[in-house]
Amino acid sequence: MGHKVAKIYQVKLSSCDVDDSLAKHVCKRSNTTGIDWYGISQDPETNALISVSELADNGSLLDYLRSNCINLNWKTRLNFLWQISKDLLCLFNSGFTYSALGTGSFVVKNDQTVALQDFLGAFDSKQSHLFTYYAPSYMSPEFFEEYNITKECNIYTFGLMMYRFSAPFMQELKKDLDLSLVPESTPKSYTTLMRQCLNYDPKLRPSMAQIFNKLGELYLEVERNICSPITAEFRIADEFRQMCRVEFDNKLNESDTISPNDKDISTGSLLSTISNLGVDLIDIDQFANRQYIGGGGFGSIEKALWRRTNRMSF
Structure with a gap:
């Protein structure tokens, strides 16, 4: 307990991509960022460079x-x-x-x-x-x-x-x-x-x-907390953030009570709940080559080609 744990990040770079000046920069920064950086290693099989640092x-x-x-x-x-x-x-x-x-x-x-x-x-x-x-x-x-x-x-x-x-x-x-x-x-x-x-x-x-x-x-x-126009801007912004958080929590709690088996839930109320939770609604006409996969809590599950990205979506 109490020991630092390392985390490894693997990057597809060759050893020639990392010069001595970068290594020196990293060693210098590891003492000031609050997150220790231990060094660079290399995967013997793929030759990919591996960055080893303290786990955040x-x-x-x-x-x-x-x-x-x-x-x-x-x-x-x-x-x-x-x-x-x-x-x-x-x-x-x-x-x-x-x-x-x-x-x-x-x-x-x-x-x-x-x-x-x-x-x-x-x-x-x-x-x-x-x-x-x-x-x-x-x-x-x-x-x-x-x-x-x-x-x-x-x-x-x-x-x-x-x-x-x-x-x-x-x-x-x-x-x-x-x-x-x-x-x-x-x-x-x-x-x-x-x-x-x-x-x-x-x-x-x-x-x-x-x-x-x-x-x-x-x-x-x-x-x-100096009395100034700038401080007032951020204080008002924090008050507004607090109001939004309360409203968001209330909406979230309301959504938790919704069950896929509730027969009295209307399409409009469902769409309203989804919209309030920050989920984008996509027009069905944006999809092509729709294929039925199976049933879901609120209807059928399909896969289709999203015209905007030209990729298959569910």
């Missing part, structure tokens, strides 16, 4: 936000994002960019520490890093023109992560992201920084140092 008890930030975002007050959200910006700033200052950045790239420990889960996704910023076989999630518009990841791409991705923190009921970011749908209760100072990161023109996005400093300023002001 809360898992990935992606899963953590799915389960806890509505419960996080704004001070905690600012602190998490500030820690993320600190890791990225250190990575940038060491001459690296991250290849497939997103909430899945980070882990959470003890409900208070956020850090990159491994550094094998980093590459030398001076070298071009092209993705020709797939497009990572959370990418900037210019990426889809040249498929080259830059620091500016990472900053755009950071803006998308800020958006995810502002929308607690969102399970996944949608490709057709609409910034007008940012919750009205989101603090204006926060929204301003987020929109700057999401600027279509990469040259007009703030630097990671500017993001790091701004988030630090916002966090300290909220932490000190």
Whole structure:
């Protein structure tokens, strides 16, 4: 009991992809992130590199936000994002960019520490890093023109992560992201920084140092509880979050009482419950080649081709 447990992340890279400067950077960062990084190993059979680090008890930030975002007050959200910006700033200052950045790239420990889960996704910023076989999630518009990841791409991705923190009921970011749908209760100072990161023109996005400093300023002001317009913004946002959480819990409790065998449940009430729980409803006309599989609690189960993705769905 009390001993740290290691977690292994396997990445399909060759040993030549990890240079000495990255190894030195990782060793330096492992002393400051709050999550220990033990080193790099290699699978003798596949030759894939393996990153070995301390196990973060809360898992990935992606899963953590799915389960806890509505419960996080704004001070905690600012602190998490500030820690993320600190890791990225250190990575940038060491001459690296991250290849497939997103909430899945980070882990959470003890409900208070956020850090990159491994550094094998980093590459030398001076070298071009092209993705020709797939497009990572959370990418900037210019990426889809040249498929080259830059620091500016990472900053755009950071803006998308800020958006995810502002929308607690969102399970996944949608490709057709609409910034007008940012919750009205989101603090204006926060929204301003987020929109700057999401600027279509990469040259007009703030630097990671500017993001790091701004988030630090916002966090300290909220932490000190100074009487100011900014503090008032975040206090009001927290009050609204608390109201939403109570309403969400009530809706969730109501849905728990619904049984597939209840004969008095109407289609309208079922759709309303599903909608309130944040589940998207897809028009049946979007599916082709429908094939019956079996019966379910509320009807039949089919598999079909979803026209939007051109993939089979259930």
